[in-house]
Amino acid sequence: MKAFFRTFYGKLSTVFLVLLLIMGVVQTVITLRTSARYIAEVDQRLNLHLAEDMAAEITPFMGEEIDYSRIETTIHYMMVMNPKVEIYLLDGTGKILSFFAEPGKTVHADYVNLGPVKRFLAQDRHTPILGVDPRNPDRRKPFSVATLSLGADRTGYLYIIIGGEQYESAAQMVRESYITRTTIRGLLITLVFAGIIGLILFAVLTKRLRRMSHTVKDFEQGDFDQRIEFTSQDEIGQLGRAFNQMADTIKENMDALKRTDHLRRELVANVSHDLRSPLASIQGYLETILMKEETLSPEKRRQFLELILHDTEMLSKLVHQLFELSKLEARESQPNQEPFPIGELVQDVVMKFGGQAESAGIELSASIPEDLPPVQMDIGMIERALSNLLQNAIAHTPKAGRIKVGVEQTNGEVEVSVRDTGSGIAPEDLPHIFDRFYRGNRSKQSVSGSTGLGLAIAKKLLELHRSTIRVESEVDQGTKFTFQLYTSEPPS
Numbered sequence: 001m002k003a004f005f006r007t008f009y010g011k012l013s014t015v016f017l018v019l020l021l022i023m024g025v026v027q028t029v030i031t032l033r034t035s036a037r038y039i040a041e042v043d044q045r046l047n048l049h050l051a052e053d054m055a056a057e058i059t060p061f062m063g064e065e066i067d068y069s070r071i072e073t074t075i076h077y078m079m080v081m082n083p084k085v086e087i088y089l090l091d092g093t094g095k096i097l098s099f100f101a102e103p104g105k106t107v108h109a110d111y112v113n114l115g116p117v118k119r120f121l122a123q124d125r126h127t128p129i130l131g132v133d134p135r136n137p138d139r140r141k142p143f144s145v146a147t148l149s150l151g152a153d154r155t156g157y158l159y160i161i162i163g164g165e166q167y168e169s170a171a172q173m174v175r176e177s178y179i180t181r182t183t184i185r186g187l188l189i190t191l192v193f194a195g196i197i198g199l200i201l202f203a204v205l206t207k208r209l210r211r212m213s214h215t216v217k218d219f220e221q222g223d224f225d226q227r228i229e230f231t232s233q234d235e236i237g238q239l240g241r242a243f244n245q246m247a248d249t250i251k252e253n254m255d256a257l258k259r260t261d262h263l264r265r266e267l268v269a270n271v272s273h274d275l276r277s278p279l280a281s282i283q284g285y286l287e288t289i290l291m292k293e294e295t296l297s298p299e300k301r302r303q304f305l306e307l308i309l310h311d312t313e314m315l316s317k318l319v320h321q322l323f324e325l326s327k328l329e330a331r332e333s334q335p336n337q338e339p340f341p342i343g344e345l346v347q348d349v350v351m352k353f354g355g356q357a358e359s360a361g362i363e364l365s366a367s368i369p370e371d372l373p374p375v376q377m378d379i380g381m382i383e384r385a386l387s388n389l390l391q392n393a394i395a396h397t398p399k400a401g402r403i404k405v406g407v408e409q410t411n412g413e414v415e416v417s418v419r420d421t422g423s424g425i426a427p428e429d430l431p432h433i434f435d436r437f438y439r440g441n442r443s444k445q446s447v448s449g450s451t452g453l454g455l456a457i458a459k460k461l462l463e464l465h466r467s468t469i470r471v472e473s474e475v476d477q478g479t480k481f482t483f484q485l486y487t488s489e490p491p492s
Contacts, residue, residue, distance in 0.1 A: 041142070088160070094112045109134040112132050112159055209236065228244055279311075282311050318453075340375065343407060350364060365402070376487070392455060393418055397420045404419050405417070406419065424473045425479055434455050
């Protein structure tokens with residue numbers, strides 16, 4: 001039972017039934033009070049002129065001396081005809097002069113409040129007008145009243161309580177036996193019917209919530225493919241849609257974390273490998289120098305020292321690129337974009353690598369049309385990205401090969417391409433060439449000093465410019481890298 005009341009359906013049903021019961025009690029009280037007021041209004045309207053008629057009958061007995069015996073005989077006759085009334089003779093201040101009712105009845109008040117009396121005589125028809133019952137001063141009852149001459153220019157009132165004690169007992173019995181029982185019986189039927197219908201409706205409405213609860217529990221237990229089925233557009237449907245979106249986001253984040261963890265392991269392994277080789281080489285050369293210090297010729301010593309310097313420079317380059325890539329991935333570096341002629345930048349970068357390409361026996365050229373509009377870019381970042389692409393092209397283009405840097409203007413954009421006639425990229429390697437440390441089969445042709453970070457850095461630099469780098473390649477035919485820059489603010 002406790003488990004039931006802990007459920008949402010149990011709590012909702014309990015609150016509903018309690019409210020239904022309270023409403024039933026309130027309705028019963030309102031019905032009984034309305035019934036009593038209705039009976040009082042009917043009695044007062046039916047007996048609206050009763051006091052007037054009685055006053056006309058007893059007026060002949062009102063002289064200098066009031067003939068109470070004759071009045072009592074007349075009133076007694078009238079009460080036989082209408083036993084539910086109690087009659088009072090009041091003076092002008094509301095003081096009770098005489099009381100006519102069943103024998104043995106006592107009056108507990110000396111005065112009657114004349115406020116309701118004056119409202120009645122003023123023909124205020126907002127009935128019922130309830131007045132004081134002198135026998136029960138704390139209660140208000142319907143009445144009829146008429147002015148009456150008491151002789152010697154004195155004016156009083158004939159005050160008649162409609163529904164005296166005898167009638168009230170009978171009426172109470174009738175109300176308890178009919179109105180109350182009918183009301184309670186009807187109320188019980190209504191409560192039972194409404195309660196059953198309400199519980200059924202709540203069961204139907206909370207069924208979706210129970211299904212959602214089971215889905216969430218399964219998701220919590222590790223079944224991340226669980227989703228909530230919903231068809232409605234109400235709040236429960238919106239909740240189901242929100243959960244599905246949250247579940248998709250959590251799964252994507254978990255997949256991203258798994259990929260990140262995999263990349264982290266790969267990074268550690270690759271960094272360890274890339275650091276181990278030059279460190280081992282440096283250590284070997286240093287040990288050789290120390291062991292053969294006395295017999296080592298100056299030329300050989302210099303050769304070893306140059307090799308140590310080369311490996312040290314490669315280590316420094318690797319560490320620098322790692323820091324650069326980490327800052328780019330963490331968005332710590334943001335481009336400071338400004339309009340700049342892209343043709344001038346391309347020409348400068350091509351001239352910078354001209355000597356290196358010539359030494360490798362590679363033809364390096366640029367195709368730059370005139371009247372190119374300035375583009376929005378961070379000059380240093382774009383120069384770095386283009387330099388990395390050219391270094392990659394030189395590293396994988398054989399002697400007598402060609403590298404061409406092209407610039408073309410399109411709608412609101414300037415497209416930059418770097419095409420080489422090198423070894424190309426295998427189809428299985430294409431999706432991974434921008435991953436850090438990834439070299440694939442091209443590592444066999446890579447020159448000494450390649451870290452496998454150049455393309456990853458170039459991609460991150462271009463992404464900061466809202467630009468996407470594309471690659472096309474065929475094995476033994478060459479490779480083409482393409483990216484675009486905007487002549488105005490790039491789209492967000």
